[in-house]
Amino acid sequence: MSEEKKKPDNKRTVDPAALQVLERNEGKIETAYDRYVNMQPQCNYGRTGICCRICLQGPCRITKKASKGICGAHSYTIVARNLVRSITGGASAHADHGRHIIYTLLEMLEGRTPDYTIEDPAKLRRVAQRLGLSVEGKEDRELLQEVLAIAVSDFTKLSGEPCRWLETTVTEGRMNKITDCNIQPRSVHTTIAESMGQTHMGVDADPVNLVFQGLKTALADYIGMHIATDLSDILFGTPKPVTSEANLGVIDPEMVNIAVHGHNPLLSEMVVRAAREMKAEAEAAGAKGIKCMGICCTGNEVLMRQGVPLVTNFLSQELPIMTGALDAMVVDVQCIMPAIRAVAECYHTRIITTMPHSKIPGSYHVEFSEERAMEKAREIIRLAIDAFKERVPGRIDIPQVKNKVTAGFSLEALLDIFAAVNPDNPIKVLTDAIDSGQLRGVVLLAGCNNLRVLHDHSHATVIKGLAANNVFLVSTGCVAGTAAKLGLMNAEAVEKYAGEGLKAFINMLNEANAGKLTEKLPLVFHMGSCVDNSRAYDLNTLMAKEWGIDTPKVPYAASAPEAMSEKAVAIGTWCVTLGMPTHVGVTPEITGSALVDGIALQIAHDVYGGYFIWEEDPEKAVEAILAALDERTWKLRVHRLAKERYETATISAGW
Ligand code: BF8
Ligand code: SF4
Numbered sequence: 001m002s003e004e005k006k007k008p009d010n011k012r013t014v015d016p017a018a019l020q021v022l023e024r025n026e027g028k029i030e031t032a033y034d035r036y037v038n039m040q041p042q043c044n045y046g047r048t049g050i051c052c053r054i055c056l057q058g059p060c061r062i063t064k065k066a067s068k069g070i071c072g073a074h075s076y077t078i079v080a081r082n083l084v085r086s087i088t089g090g091a092s093a094h095a096d097h098g099r100h101i102i103y104t105l106l107e108m109l110e111g112r113t114p115d116y117t118i119e120d121p122a123k124l125r126r127v128a129q130r131l132g133l134s135v136e137g138k139e140d141r142e143l144l145q146e147v148l149a150i151a152v153s154d155f156t157k158l159s160g161e162p163c164r165w166l167e168t169t170v171t172e173g174r175m176n177k178i179t180d181c182n183i184q185p186r187s188v189h190t191t192i193a194e195s196m197g198q199t200h201m202g203v204d205a206d207p208v209n210l211v212f213q214g215l216k217t218a219l220a221d222y223i224g225m226h227i228a229t230d231l232s233d234i235l236f237g238t239p240k241p242v243t244s245e246a247n248l249g250v251i252d253p254e255m256v257n258i259a260v261h262g263h264n265p266l267l268s269e270m271v272v273r274a275a276r277e278m279k280a281e282a283e284a285a286g287a288k289g290i291k292c293m294g295i296c297c298t299g300n301e302v303l304m305r306q307g308v309p310l311v312t313n314f315l316s317q318e319l320p321i322m323t324g325a326l327d328a329m330v331v332d333v334q335c336i337m338p339a340i341r342a343v344a345e346c347y348h349t350r351i352i353t354t355m356p357h358s359k360i361p362g363s364y365h366v367e368f369s370e371e372r373a374m375e376k377a378r379e380i381i382r383l384a385i386d387a388f389k390e391r392v393p394g395r396i397d398i399p400q401v402k403n404k405v406t407a408g409f410s411l412e413a414l415l416d417i418f419a420a421v422n423p424d425n426p427i428k429v430l431t432d433a434i435d436s437g438q439l440r441g442v443v444l445l446a447g448c449n450n451l452r453v454l455h456d457h458s459h460a461t462v463i464k465g466l467a468a469n470n471v472f473l474v475s476t477g478c479v480a481g482t483a484a485k486l487g488l489m490n491a492e493a494v495e496k497y498a499g500e501g502l503k504a505f506i507n508m509l510n511e512a513n514a515g516k517l518t519e520k521l522p523l524v525f526h527m528g529s530c531v532d533n534s535r536a537y538d539l540n541t542l543m544a545k546e547w548g549i550d551t552p553k554v555p556y557a558a559s560a561p562e563a564m565s566e567k568a569v570a571i572g573t574w575c576v577t578l579g580m581p582t583h584v585g586v587t588p589e590i591t592g593s594a595l596v597d598g599i600a601l602q603i604a605h606d607v608y609g610g611y612f613i614w615e616e617d618p619e620k621a622v623e624a625i626l627a628a629l630d631e632r633t634w635k636l637r638v639h640r641l642a643k644e645r646y647e648t649a650t651i652s653a654g655w
Pocket of ligand 2: 052053054055056057058059060068069070071072078201202
């Protein structure tokens with residue numbers, strides 16, 4: 001083995017800013033990149049899903065000698081149970097997010113949250129109409145009350161009728177499939193609880209039954225996140241195109257720098273608002289002002305709505321602290337590495353936790369209160385200003401790397417852009433481009449970072465490969481963060497990386513919207529945080545309706561090249577259930593059962609039309625995704641020709 005190969009690779013990133021920090025650090029301060037190396041080799045039983053710790057007799061590991069757990073559970077039961085619990089963890093996290101927003105809006109209607117208002121009454125009306133409510137002559141508050149009653153019901157009801165947020169956002173064909181397969185969730189919370197019970201020791205041993213419960217839980221996840229997106233828009237506004245910047249270079253040595261990290265806009269929106277009001281206090285401390293910036297999905301939320309720059313994504317979350325110029329990192333829930341506290345210990349940075357159920361020992365804790373949101377936000381900002389005074393000038397070292405970003409593409413914003421070409425039927429602009437062969441389809445890039453692959457490399461490779469092959473790209477979560485940081489989310493990237501068809505399509509949209517858009521359109525269209533995968537799926541549904549088909553026939557795939565979290569497992573599972581070919585670039589922990597793996601890869605396709613593609617090599621992944629899109633375009637063409645020739649009323653339902 002060469003010297004080079006033996007050297008532990010604790011700089012596994014292609015982000016030039018992250019690399020600079022890691023190179024200057026030389027392992028002095030431990031980061032996730034070091035801990036990944038220390039963690040090798042990782043346990044193969046866990047990796048393949050055949051380790052069971054569900055009861056206290058465990059852990060039971062399936063080996064050649066022991067082909068069943070102590071209770072007699074086969075590998076397929078163990079793998080399926082672990083998978084369902086992983087989906088349930090993801091669905092619970094998204095439910096936590098959605099429930100918090102519902103609660104805040106209910107409190108707002110009671111007059112107990114003076115800092116929150118209905119920012120987007122037009123969205124409220126759109127959501128109400130989609131839910132089947134009559135909006136005529138109703139005040140906003142009355143309408144919101146009715147919308148919230150449905151949201152609460154979708155979260156909690158015990159009866160079996162369809163959840164409104166599911167049946168009003170998917171095609172009729174999907175809803176029929178969901179009903180036929182008996183995977184319709186009663187409600188978000190009920191399904192999560194069911195899944196925990198079903199996977200308890202000695203309950204369900206049938207892997208197929210378990211996987212079906214997993215699909216049902218994934219649909220509960222979809223409902224929870226769709227509610228979160230819709231209510232966030234009502235509360236804070238539906239995103240519109242906005243220009244900003246991304247990567248560590250957004251940290252300004254002369255400002256009080258505050259990173260908001262986590263997921264829920266309830267907190268980050270307030271911090272951003274309070275920061276705008278408190279410039280004088282920062283100036284009194286010797287700073288030029290206050291600069292907010294985002295990490296992970298709450299960063300995506302405030303980028304989309306407020307143009308707040310994105311400082312980094314999941315894997316590199318410790319690194320902004322190591323510039324010596326980050327004064328506070330304010331966190332709420334999910335994807336927050338406990339390690340940020342240990343790194344902050346070496347600097348003046350204050351880690352401020354805000355949620356009663358998400359604390360890190362040794363951090364500052366300012367408990368968030370819906371009732372006193374702005375007051376709490378001001379308290380947080382004062383802690384950051386105090387920290388600014390404790391900076392050590394000699395330790396400040398900020399990589400001068402940042403890229404321009406154009407974000408803010410809610411579905412409404414996309415349709416508005418398409419409407420400049422076809423005001424009567426905006427979505428037809430996209431479906432026509434696929435019909436004519438100008439575009440090969442649409443891909444949703446979603447998901448996290450994961451050190452099992454080179455940080456940001458799989459994301460960037462898949463984006464560039466698909467763009468060169470004329471795929472229209474929408475994105476959410478930390479892959480959107482990669483695109484933003486690496487300069488793939490602006491107009492220059494269209495010139496550099498788009499194939500001729502995609503370039504012509506985007507330029508046609510630019511020309512039609514000249515005078516309306518302040519910036520030209522980007523290569524990758526940022527649709528928001530991970531809960532906003534709901535927006536990306538709404539786009540799929542709209543395309544299916546325009547073509548008069550069900551979603552498994554739409555040339556629309558999902559890809560999570562660096563998936564990491566349980567939320568990503570839940571999202572990937574509903575993408576498949578709702579009909580999408582779904583690439584995952586980090587093989588999940590199910591390969592220990594050929595049966596469960598086969599369901600994910602093949603049987604899912606036969607039953608639902610969607611299926612998983614495991615491919616860790618990003619270049620091969622591009623080929624696999626393109627093949628999935630091409631197969632659908634080809635079939636769609638054949639089925640439409642057949643419809644014309646045989647004069648049938650609808651296009652063949654099969655896939
Ligand atoms: O919800 S993409 S690492 S930040 S889980 Fe987490 Fe994954 Fe990032 Fe957002 Ni989504
Ligand atoms: Fe072992 Fe069965 Fe207990 Fe799992 S549930 S730990 S397989 S005895």
